[in-house]
Amino acid sequence: VLAPGATIGILGGGQLGRMLSLAAARLGFDCHIYTPEENSPAARVSARQTVAAYDDEAALKRFAQQVDVVTFEFENVPAAALRALTGSGKPVFPQAASLAVAQDRVDEKEFFARLAIPTAPFAPVNSRAELDAALDKFGAPAILKTRRLGYDGKGQARIMAREDAPAALKAIGAHPAILEGFAKFDTEISIVAARSRTGEFAAYQAVENRHEDGILRTTTAPASVAMGIAVQAQKYTQAIMEALSHVGVLTVEFFVMPDGKLWANEFAPRVHNSGHWTEDGAMTSQFEQHIRAVAGWPLGSTAIVSKVEMTNLIGADADRWQSYAADPEMRVHLYGKGDARPGRKMGHVNRLFPRK
Amino acid sequence: VLAPGATIGILGGGQLGRMLSLAAARLGFDCHIYTPEENSPAARVSARQTVAAYDDEAALKRFAQQVDVVTFEFENVPAAALRALTGSGKPVFPQAASLAVAQDRVDEKEFFARLAIPTAPFAPVNSRAELDAALDKFGAPAILKTRRLGYDGKGQARIMAREDAPAALKAIGAHPAILEGFAKFDTEISIVAARSRTGEFAAYQAVENRHEDGILRTTTAPASVAMGIAVQAQKYTQAIMEALSHVGVLTVEFFVMPDGKLWANEFAPRVHNSGHWTEDGAMTSQFEQHIRAVAGWPLGSTAIVSKVEMTNLIGADADRWQSYAADPEMRVHLYGKGDARPGRKMGHVNRLFPRK
Numbered sequence: 269v270l271a272p273g274a275t276i277g278i279l280g281g282g283q284l285g286r287m288l289s290l291a292a293a294r295l296g297f298d299c300h301i302y303t304p305e306e307n308s309p310a311a312r313v314s315a316r317q318t319v320a321a322y323d324d325e326a327a328l329k330r331f332a333q334q335v336d337v338v339t340f341e342f343e344n345v346p347a348a349a350l351r352a353l354t355g356s357g358k359p360v361f362p363q364a365a366s367l368a369v370a371q372d373r374v375d376e377k378e379f380f381a382r383l384a385i386p387t388a389p390f391a392p393v394n395s396r397a398e399l400d401a402a403l404d405k406f407g408a409p410a411i412l413k414t415r416r417l418g419y420d421g422k423g424q425a426r427i428m429a430r431e432d433a434p435a436a437l438k439a440i441g442a443h444p445a446i447l448e449g450f451a452k453f454d455t456e457i458s459i460v461a462a463r464s465r466t467g468e469f470a471a472y473q474a475v476e477n478r479h480e481d482g483i484l485r486t487t488t489a490p491a492s493v494a495m496g497i498a499v500q501a502q503k504y505t506q507a508i509m510e511a512l513s514h515v516g517v518l519t520v521e522f523f524v525m526p527d528g529k530l531w532a533n534e535f536a537p538r539v540h541n542s543g544h545w546t547e548d549g550a551m552t553s554q555f556e557q558h559i560r561a562v563a564g565w566p567l568g569s570t571a572i573v574s575k576v577e578m579t580n581l582i583g584a585d586a587d588r589w590q591s592y593a594a595d596p597e598m599r600v601h602l603y604g605k606g607d608a609r610p611g612r613k614m615g616h617v618n619r620l621f622p623r624k
Numbered sequence: 625v626l627a628p629g630a631t632i633g634i635l636g637g638g639q640l641g642r643m644l645s646l647a648a649a650r651l652g653f654d655c656h657i658y659t660p661e662e663n664s665p666a667a668r669v670s671a672r673q674t675v676a677a678y679d680d681e682a683a684l685k686r687f688a689q690q691v692d693v694v695t696f697e698f699e700n701v702p703a704a705a706l707r708a709l710t711g712s713g714k715p716v717f718p719q720a721a722s723l724a725v726a727q728d729r730v731d732e733k734e735f736f737a738r739l740a741i742p743t744a745p746f747a748p749v750n751s752r753a754e755l756d757a758a759l760d761k762f763g764a765p766a767i768l769k770t771r772r773l774g775y776d777g778k779g780q781a782r783i784m785a786r787e788d789a790p791a792a793l794k795a796i797g798a799h800p801a802i803l804e805g806f807a808k809f810d811t812e813i814s815i816v817a818a819r820s821r822t823g824e825f826a827a828y829q830a831v832e833n834r835h836e837d838g839i840l841r842t843t844t845a846p847a848s849v850a851m852g853i854a855v856q857a858q859k860y861t862q863a864i865m866e867a868l869s870h871v872g873v874l875t876v877e878f879f880v881m882p883d884g885k886l887w888a889n890e891f892a893p894r895v896h897n898s899g900h901w902t903e904d905g906a907m908t909s910q911f912e913q914h915i916r917a918v919a920g921w922p923l924g925s926t927a928i929v930s931k932v933e934m935t936n937l938i939g940a941d942a943d944r945w946q947s948y949a950a951d952p953e954m955r956v957h958l959y960g961k962g963d964a965r966p967g968r969k970m971g972h973v974n975r976l977f978p979r980k
Contacts, residue, residue, distance in 0.1 A: 269946075271945070272942070272945055272958045272960070272971075273960065273962060286649070289669075290646055290649055290669070293646055293960065294646065294956075294957055295949075296945075296958025296959065296960045297960070312654055312671040313645075313646070313649045313669050313670070315669070551952065551953075551955075551976070560949070565949050566949060568952070569953070571952070573929070573976070574929065589627070589628055589652075590625075590921075593922060593924075597925070599907075600651060601650055602652025604628070604652045615652065620929070
């Protein structure tokens with residue numbers, strides 16, 4: 269158990285690291301950010317930083333020596349970096365298994381299958397022949413994705429009809445891939461949950477997500493799905509976290525199919541954009557919850573205190589900060605990023621719906 | 625109007641500066657902390673710091689050049705420091721008038737009197753003869769206080785009977801003083817309010833404070849006083865802020881007397897311990913509200929979202945962090961101070977009372 273005053277090491281300097289650091293500060297911890305980026309959003313609110321590449325094993329070891337626990341704001345931690353950190357003797361949460369499974373879309377889908385959690389049909393694709401065979405098996409429409417390193421719709425190509433296959437292969441480049449059958453879902457929901465170092469589990473209520481151009485646009489908490497569906501999603505999430513012996517926050521995205529069944533889409537072994545509503549709508553934010561878990565603290569209450577609609581501010585959306593700031597029902601969260609490039613997540617707003 | 629990405633300069637590195645910095649970060653601002661203390665609670669969550677004495681005019685000028693607005697976590701800013709900052713050309717909020725009046729208990733009481741706001745009877749005391757004359761006028765019990773630099777019960781001595789007078793004078797030392805008649809109040813309440821750069825005013829609901837050994841122990845929000853009393857307290861607070869053309873948060877402590885009248889006790893031209901409940905119980909925290917005001921933003925909503933009981937963790941109280949962290953109705957706030965000296969404010973907890 270880490271006492272207040274201890275130092276939390278966080279790999280990654282983006283907005284998730286920033287919000288983790290702010291939450292850790294509230295509990296009396298110092299944070300040390302490891303990132304290749306100078307002047308990163310997370311380092312600017314943290315006690316210490318190391319600016320170095322993720323494959324700089326010497327820097328990683330020095331970093332581990334200076335902190336009391338290591339955690340991550342992203343799952344694509346290179347395997348060599350992970351080895352350098354775990355070899356340091358300092359606790360590292362989540363553990364390697366959670367990252368390894370989440371880094372590969374085929375491993376992830378096979379992991380879901382082993383836990384009897386339904387998914388869209390899928391097949392690994394390493395060649396045009398394998399792509400054709402997969403399309404024979406479950407047809408178009410389907411989505412071709414790189415197995416590794418995709419996010420926010422990147423590394424993906426839709427195949428609406430068989431003749432799209434060559435263009436799709438070209439679009440994602442010469443990478444090991446996966447073909448996933450298109451899920452004609454009613455709703456997309458996600459579960460953000462945490463597991464402590466003692467195995468305690470706590471899930472937030474299911475929330476409903478709407479994407480635009482492959483990027484999360486809004487999350488509504490709680491989701492307006494039947495109680496049975498929400499509870500099933502929490503059970504699947506718990507099974508995933510137990511199977512991984514995961515410590516920290518983990519998020520699972522599900523499709524709610526027309527027959528009421530859930531298909532797992534993917535999981536992220538970390539705090540998640542669809543959990544940003546918890547900062548203003550839950551008794552404990554997902555960021556504090558993650559810090560509690562990795563620090564060996566008891567988990568906080570996941571009780572909902574207000575219905576919330578979270579909207580991401582993407583690219584030039586953030587230029588409208590003045591109108592958001594003037595809305596008495598909005599809580600504004602900005603990440604301190606200078607350059608509002610198209611598609612870049614600059615902040616989010618939580619609209620609260622006070623109970624009457 | 626400061627856009628996100630601007631830098632807020634904060635004089636003072638304690639917990640109030642820390643919580644101001646955390647709130648500013650959420651709005652996308654960077655903070656630069658000016659403090660004589662190495663490794664201060666506020667600097668450890670801020671982008672930049674200057675470690676220098678409060679009377680180092682050259683350092684103050686350099687600091688002002690590097691920020692977009694200057695504000696304070698405390699009112700006892702030396703006059704020379706204030707001149708160095710205001711001479712820099714950068715906006716400084718709150719302005720000198722608010723600090724000057726708050727720094728001197730006699731000036732403060734006379735200021736209340738000019739606004740027709742009742743107070744305990746008082747008299748300036750510079751000698752034994754003046755003390756005796758004041759005791760002749762309004763009798764014991766009374767409290768002898770230094771005019772300047774008192775806080776948390778420091779620089780004060782009670783006079784229960786006339787024969788205590790010499791000991792009281794000795795206890796506070798050879799400082800200009802004030803004798804205040806003892807207020808036999810029913811309740812102590814405070815109003816935390818903000819005024820924007822455009823003169824917009826917004827007050828939080830009145831809260832009830834309980835002190836122990838001269839230090840705030842608990843704040844209950846909202847106060848259980850009659851609506852008329854709470855509204856009168858807000859009106860007095862607004863009159864104070866208008867008279868000072870104050871920009872930022874300001875807090876006024878009042879005694880509620882047995883006849884239902886309010887006596888102003890003192891004001892602090894800043895965020896205040898009795899406003900810590902707003903972090904978890906109000907739509908906008910007092911810290912964000914202060915940042916909004918000094919940055920030229922519109923004020924946020926002061927609507928209450930949950931009834932709260934705030935308890936300060938003083939000295940060894942903070943050792944019980946594990947039991948607070950395990951309570952699902954508590955939100956824990958720790959300041960990152962290493963040394964839990966008796967009487968030192970180490971953190972606070974907000975107990976939330978969810979509406980049924």
